[in-house]
Amino acid sequence: MAGAGGRVAVVTGGSAGVGRAVVRALAADGCDVAVLARGRTGLRAAVAEVEAAGRRGLALQTDVADAKAVEEAADRAEEGLGPVDVWVNCAFAGFLAPFTEVDDEEFRRVTDVTYHGQVNGTRAALRLMGPRDRGVVVNVGSALSGRGIPLQSAYCGAKHAVVGFTEAVRTELEHRRSGVRICGVQLPGMNTPQFTWVLNRMPGRPQPVPPIYQPEVAARAVVFLARHPRRNAWVGVSTAYTLLGNRVAPWLADRYLARTGFASQQTGEDTPVRPANLFAPSDEHEDAGAHGPFDDRAHGHDAWGWASRHRTVLACAGVVACGLSALGGPLRSGARRR
Structure with missing residues (x-):
């Protein structure tokens, strides 16, 4: 099995969705990959794909909301694969429901996974990378990191928090003149299995806000940042107009989303639905893979991202x-x- 001379990467939330696509892309780029997630079936499948690409894979069943568990997984990654060069924080959880219909435990769980999960991952990564004075941390965000939308209050709040946290840590690293780099990447609506297992209290089936992109589009951006770290990257023209538009006229975005934001996140199509994964993994006994049920509507290419990478x-x-x-x-x- 390959290993000598290759980089070592850790991907949280790597058993499905964007995280799964990132695992595949990093392996194809020559990385050995440690995969952190809760579901055993998805973990095993992800590692099998890494090994099929000729790299070493390591499955680490971990709840990223548990700081101690993440620290232990980081140590096991280095013991099993070697010094970690790249750490990608990709795990998240969510719901589709009005804020008033979500209880405290549910709201906190989304925040713990989506925000504190990235905090825990970053802390573990810096503990390993700091003494070596090298490495790249990529925090995966969203267009919703700069513009909140209805029915996803906890997720939007968490992604806003990730941006502030990442900026603060970046300035601390620069103050120390550290060789470790921390990057952010903001994503549009993605065709992932999350929309088949998100906690849903709406009458329609959940869907990403269109336009929808395939998870491989996001993975290409993450791999680019791993090799060419920069402060931030936007994926998808919809991310650009969401973030820029909200800076120019947030009041207009408020009114537009109040009219369209409920319907645009629901579909009447008959899509497969798994049990909600908020407190337990939905891919414990079934491999969900990277793609959700929207292949016929999802874009596989991103002109904005391509232009950004080749600016x-x-x-x-x-x-x-x-x-x-x-x-x-x-x-x-x-x-x-x-």
Whole structure:
């Protein structure tokens, strides 16, 4: 089995959805991967895919809301695979319900997994990476990190908190002139199994807010950040117009979402539904994989993300184009004089 010379990555929430796609992409990029999640079946399947790609995989059944469990999993990852180079915090939980129809325990659980799970993962990663003065932490966020929507109050609050937390830790690392980098990536609506097992108190079946993207689109962005860390990355043009639009006219977004936000997150289609995974894994006995039930509507490519990843090349091309345009005037004038 491969191992020598390869990087070691840890992915939380790696048994399904975006996390599963990230596990596959990192393995394809030459990483050995430790996968943290609760469901044993999904964990085993994810590790099997890492090994099929010729890399070493390690399944670590972990609830990321448990700080001690995450620390123990981090140590086991290094014992089993070697020094961790990349840590991706991807685990989350959610519900589709008005705030007034969610009790305290449910709200706290979403916050503990989606926010404290990233805090716990980051703490464990920095404990390992800090003494070596190298490594990359990627905190997976959402367009909802900068714009709240109805029916997802806990998730939106948690993703807002992740952004503030990541910015604070980044400044502390820069203050110490650390070689460890911490990045954020903000995602649009993704076609993942989460929408078949989210806690739902609405009459319709849950769906991502369109436009919907395939999880591999997000995985490409995460792998890019792992190799070329930068402060933040946006995936999907919808993420860009959500975040930018809310900065310009948040009151307009309030009114628009009040009118459309309930219906846009529900579908009347007959999609498979598993038990809610808020307090127990829904993929304990069935591998959910990376994709949800929206393959026929999901985009597999992202022009915005591609442009962001290749912004240096595009900027150089723009400079060359401007230079040629500026040079064209004198050349045409000279030709006319002759």
